[in-house]
Amino acid sequence: xxxxxxxxxxxxxxxxxxxxxxxxxxxxxxxxxxxxxxxxxxxxxxxxxxxxxxxxxxxxxxxxxxxxxxxxxxxxxxxxxxxxxxxxxxxxxxxxxxxxxxxxxxxxxxxxxxxxxxxxxxxxxxxxxxxxxxxxxxxxxxxxxxxxxxxxxxxxxxxxxxxxxxxxxxxxxxxxxxxxxxxxxxxxxxxxxxxxxxxxxxxxxxxxxxxxxxxxxxxxxxxxxxxxxxxxxxxxxxxxxxxxxxxxxxxxxxxxxxxxxxxxxxxxxxxxxxxxxxxxxxxxxxxxxxxxxxxxxxxxxxxxxxxxxxxxxxxxxxxxxxxxxxxxxxxxxxxxxxxxxx
Amino acid sequence: xxxxxxxxxxxxxxxxxxxxxxxxxxxxxxxxxxxxxxxxxxxxxxxxxxxxxxxxxxxxxxxxxxxxxxxxxxxxxxxxxxxxxxxxxxxxxxxxxxxxxxxxxxxxxxxxxxxxxxxxxxxxxxxxxxxxxxxxxxxxxxxxxxxxxxxxxxxxxxxxxxxxxxxxxxxxxxxxxxxxxxxxxxxxxxxxxxxxxxxxxxxxxxxxxxxxxxxxxxxxxxxxxxxxxxxxxxxxxxxxxxxxxxxxxxxxxxxxxxxxxxxxxxxxxxxxxxxxxxxxxxxxxxxxxxxxxxxxxxxxxxxxxxxxxxxxxxxxxxxxxxxxxxxxxxxxxxxxxxxxxxxxxxxxxxxxxxxxxxxxxxxxxxxxxxxxxxxxxxxxxxxxxxxxxxxxxxxxxxxxxxxxxxxxxxxxxxxxxxxxxxxxxxxxxxxxxxxxxxxxxxxxxxxxxxxxxxxxxxxxxxxxxxxxxxxxxxxxxxxxxxxxxxxxxxxxxxxxxxxxxxxxxxxxxxxxxxxxxxxxxxxxxxxxxxxxxxxxxxxxxxxxxxxxxxxxxxxxxxxxxxxxxx
Numbered sequence: 001x002x003x004x005x006x007x008x009x010x011x012x013x014x015x016x017x018x019x020x021x022x023x024x025x026x027x028x029x030x031x032x033x034x035x036x037x038x039x040x041x042x043x044x045x046x047x048x049x050x051x052x053x054x055x056x057x058x059x060x061x062x063x064x065x066x067x068x069x070x071x072x073x074x075x076x077x078x079x080x081x082x083x084x085x086x087x088x089x090x091x092x093x094x095x096x097x098x099x100x101x102x103x104x105x106x107x108x109x110x111x112x113x114x115x116x117x118x119x120x121x122x123x124x125x126x127x128x129x130x131x132x133x134x135x136x137x138x139x140x141x142x143x144x145x146x147x148x149x150x151x152x153x154x155x156x157x158x159x160x161x162x163x164x165x166x167x168x169x170x171x172x173x174x175x176x177x178x179x180x181x182x183x184x185x186x187x188x189x190x191x192x193x194x195x196x197x198x199x200x201x202x203x204x205x206x207x208x209x210x211x212x213x214x215x216x217x218x219x220x221x222x223x224x225x226x227x228x229x230x231x232x233x234x235x236x237x238x239x240x241x242x243x244x245x246x247x248x249x250x251x252x253x254x255x256x257x258x259x260x261x262x263x264x265x266x267x268x269x270x271x272x273x274x275x276x277x278x279x280x281x282x283x284x285x286x287x288x289x290x291x292x293x294x295x296x297x298x299x300x301x302x303x304x305x306x307x308x309x310x311x312x313x314x315x316x317x318x319x320x321x322x323x324x325x326x327x328x329x330x331x332x333x334x335x336x337x338x339x340x341x342x
Numbered sequence: 343x344x345x346x347x348x349x350x351x352x353x354x355x356x357x358x359x360x361x362x363x364x365x366x367x368x369x370x371x372x373x374x375x376x377x378x379x380x381x382x383x384x385x386x387x388x389x390x391x392x393x394x395x396x397x398x399x400x401x402x403x404x405x406x407x408x409x410x411x412x413x414x415x416x417x418x419x420x421x422x423x424x425x426x427x428x429x430x431x432x433x434x435x436x437x438x439x440x441x442x443x444x445x446x447x448x449x450x451x452x453x454x455x456x457x458x459x460x461x462x463x464x465x466x467x468x469x470x471x472x473x474x475x476x477x478x479x480x481x482x483x484x485x486x487x488x489x490x491x492x493x494x495x496x497x498x499x500x501x502x503x504x505x506x507x508x509x510x511x512x513x514x515x516x517x518x519x520x521x522x523x524x525x526x527x528x529x530x531x532x533x534x535x536x537x538x539x540x541x542x543x544x545x546x547x548x549x550x551x552x553x554x555x556x557x558x559x560x561x562x563x564x565x566x567x568x569x570x571x572x573x574x575x576x577x578x579x580x581x582x583x584x585x586x587x588x589x590x591x592x593x594x595x596x597x598x599x600x601x602x603x604x605x606x607x608x609x610x611x612x613x614x615x616x617x618x619x620x621x622x623x624x625x626x627x628x629x630x631x632x633x634x635x636x637x638x639x640x641x642x643x644x645x646x647x648x649x650x651x652x653x654x655x656x657x658x659x660x661x662x663x664x665x666x667x668x669x670x671x672x673x674x675x676x677x678x679x680x681x682x683x684x685x686x687x688x689x690x691x692x693x694x695x696x697x698x699x700x701x702x703x704x705x706x707x708x709x710x711x712x713x714x715x716x717x718x719x720x721x722x723x724x725x726x727x728x729x730x731x732x733x734x735x736x737x738x739x740x741x742x743x744x745x746x747x748x749x750x751x752x753x754x755x756x757x758x759x760x761x762x763x764x765x766x767x768x769x770x771x772x773x774x775x776x777x778x779x780x781x782x783x784x785x786x787x788x789x790x791x792x793x794x795x796x797x798x799x800x801x802x803x804x805x806x807x808x809x810x811x812x813x814x815x816x817x818x819x820x821x822x823x824x825x826x827x828x829x830x831x832x833x834x835x836x837x838x839x840x841x842x843x844x845x846x847x848x849x850x851x852x853x854x855x856x857x858x859x860x861x862x863x864x865x866x867x868x869x870x871x872x873x874x875x876x877x878x879x880x881x882x883x884x885x886x887x888x889x890x891x892x893x894x895x896x897x898x899x900x901x902x903x904x905x906x907x908x
Contacts, residue, residue, distance in 0.1 A: 058781070059779065059781060059782040059785055060779070060780075060781025060782055060784060060785050061781075061785070064781050064784035064785055064788070065784060066749070066780045066781070066784065067749065067780070067784075067798065069480075069813075069821050069822050070784065070788060070821070071477055072480060072494070072821070073494075074472075074493060074494030074495075075475045075476075075477065075479065077494075078473065078475035078496075078498040081473075081497070081498045081499055082473065082474075082475055082498060082562050107563065110391055111389075111391050111392070111570075112391055112392035112394065112397050112566050112569065112570075113392070113563065113565075113566030113567055113569055113570055114570055118570075119588075122588040122589070123588065123589060178619070181620075181623050182623075185623055185626075185627050186623055186626050186627060189627040189628070190626075194627070194628055197627055199627070199629065200620065200623035200626075200627050200629065201615060201621075201623065201624050201629070202613075202624075202629070203590065287616060287617050287620070288617065288620060289620070290590075290613070290614075290615040290616070290617065290620050290621075290624075292587070292588060292589030292590040292614075296616070297589065303780075303781075305781060
């Protein structure tokens with residue numbers, strides 16, 4: 001956790017050799033990172049415990065089908081034996097945790113003969129590609145629009161930018177996605193006789209990425225823009241900014257060196273969770289654009305009570321969130337010199 | 343086959359039933375596109391959970407299974423009988439207990455090795471291995487195959503037990519081209535069982551190689567190691583898998599060693615687009631050649647001058663019904679059940695809710711199969727008679743306390759709200775919907791904890807009546823017989839018919855059984871769904887049959903299909 005300075009340097013009571021390490025800035029950082037990584041172990045344990053309990057509390061077994069003829073009791077029994085579901089639940093839990101410590105996330109119930117690790121590796125690259133691209137779009141566009149609106153506060157630029165942000169934030173992404181498909185794919189295809197249109201679905205490293213990335217990025221862009229605007233407005237009223245103007249610095253320098261660096265601190269705070277949100281996938285975007293990503297895989301796993309897959313995905317998502325937050329905390333050190341690591 | 347695939351556009355029709363072959367030109371010599379353009383791109387909806395046909399249960403799995411593996415026989419295009427695939431002929435002993443299949447000479451696997459009888463024995467044993475617990479064993483182990491009756495009592499973790507069971511099965515290979523199956527009792531329908539996608543040969547050497555050596559029969563992980571890798575899925579079917587792009591598509595190419603003449607289609611790409619609207623957009627932007635029309639777009643397609651020409655309406659061998667819990671008062675009263683059955687306007691249901699994609703049907707066996715017979719109109723829509731029946735029973739108040747168990751999907755909710763409205767309007771009873779999570783619904787109906795449940799239904803595995811009538815025999819409570827009907831008269835008729843080799847006699851017995859079901863209103867029969875698909879005009883020569891996959895018209899006989907220049 002990052003806190004503002006004011007406490008004695010950490011490690012004051014350590015032996016001199018270790019104190020020497022923690023005493024330096026990079027040494028403190030290293031210790032901080034190691035400690036945070038070790039903290040992930042109990043966090044993951046509780047994530048698994050909670051997920052495991054909720055999962056087993058949900059009604060229905062993995063072998064119940066969503067309609068139609070069901071498996072006979074004998075087949076259900078043999079399947080339970082096959083996947084160890086005949087054992088008492090606490091024993092199943094301990095067994096799972098034991099396997100996880102050996103990096104064995106088990107076999108999927110839904111996809112025969114496939115391990116959860118296989119399934120995660122299969123689908124995550126798609127989700128991550130789209131998420132990272134969306135993230136790369138958010139920083140320049142969201143921050144840019146926010147700063148622009150703040151610097152031109154109460155002008156037409158401000159109103160248009162914030163109007164856009166409000167609309168982007170209030171439309172659900174399945175509406176935006178579906179509308180884009182209708183206009184940019186179907187209608188464009190008809191209007192141009194198939195010469196110029198965006199693919200309605202599928203994943204490839206080409207123009208088929210445009211619509212999913214934009215759909216996914218719109219909400220965070222809107223959010224980032226509003227946040228940046230608010231924090232920039234606060235910063236430009238600070239004394240040191242007035243001083244910078246008074247010194248006669250050009251606008252470019254004032255904005256980049258004095259305003260932006262300080263107004264970005266709250267934005268960076270949100271970028272961590274935003275990044276985690278983006279790379280863990282959106283069911284809606286993945287369904288609308290038929291992307292074989294992890295968001296859809298997760299929902300399918302929940303619907304079919306594919307226990308190992310549910311747990312595996314949850315563990316992965318928790319790791320992503322924890323790592324993203326760690327990176328944000330480390331970034332603080334570089335953005336805000338007042339921040340001390342404890 | 344499960345009808346549980348609700349999301350797969352059950353979807354339109356007016357009175358006229360037709361199977362279109364997509365326009366006039368079906369002569370492949372004219373206007374044929376070059377081989378590199380002979381690609382068919384269709385939407386299969388969902389990724390198969392397994393590429394091992396013996397482990398497949400859902401339609402979207404079978405769709406790939408039937409391309410990559412051939413069973414002994416298949417249904418003729420008109421569904422009247424079976425025709426040869428892996429076997430060229432069969433002999434049945436006079437007692438009806440021994441089936442000798444004469445395998446196709448020179449049949450080869452996709453890697454060029456000959457298919458031998460031992461492969462069939464191995465494949466069927468793999469399927470019937472209790473440790474693997476394949477989802478579709480029911481038609482096999484219901485006492486049909488000799489030694490199979492014990493299937494349910496084998497402990498899948500004990501190797502000695504599993505081996506003893508497998509060795510005791512009546513499956514043998516006296517020589518390379520003869521596969522013999524012994525039955526426990528005469529079964530007139532058994533020839534149809536041999537058409538199922540699960541009853542295929544498998545390659546022991548390849549399965550063991552993929553597993554890293556031979557493995558015990560109880561090792562379920564090693565037994566399936568081969569089935570997730572296109573290179574080790576060696577089949578005897580007309581196509582083979584070239585590429586598996588998980589949750590995106592499967593690409594099939596012709597099996598160069600297949601016994602029949604090479605097909606025109608050089609590539610079949612089955613996309614796995616779950617959302618019907620997305621698939622519809624893909625079709626409209628030329629990225630798919632074949633889709634099932636989503637219910638929401640049916641009217642648009644009908645009214646579109648171009649799309650309506652590309653649409654085909656296919657009757658499916660299926661039927662929907664409402665299950666009533668005959669063990670709960672007042673539904674234990676036949677008159678009450680009949681009143682419910684007689685107060686639903688099925689024509690209105692088909693037109694308003696299904697946009698005409700279906701045929702109202704108040705009897706059991708669907709049109710297109712032997713046994714289709716609408717003469718028994720006991721359940722036909724008749725509000726006046728329904729009211730009278732309910733008044734006679736004096737249980738209207740009790741009936742208003744009943745709940746209609748409903749799966750939490752838009753399709754189920756829309757349909758069931760219609761049913762509740764009909765009962766309200768035509769019968770004056772107020773039956774409310776109990777909408778809950780789909781898995782919980784399944785748990786409840788399995789335990790018999792429901793009043794009324796629907797719609798449920800059945801898609802035939804094969805066009806034989808046994809496949810339908812066995813649903814309602816005593817002890818088949820997991821098998822759509824949710825009310826756990828136990829009627830000794832019905833059981834007797836069905837078991838007699840199942841074993842009867844005399845066609846006429848058999849049909850008569852089933853007709854009597856059907857009458858029992860209808861007249862006792864065990865379930866209320868509703869309608870036969872039709873499939874409404876779109877196929878691009880340049881896809882020609884499809885042989886569309888009622889046993890095809892719903893969203894993949896012509897998929898059982900792609901050898902006749904071809905792409906024209908466009």
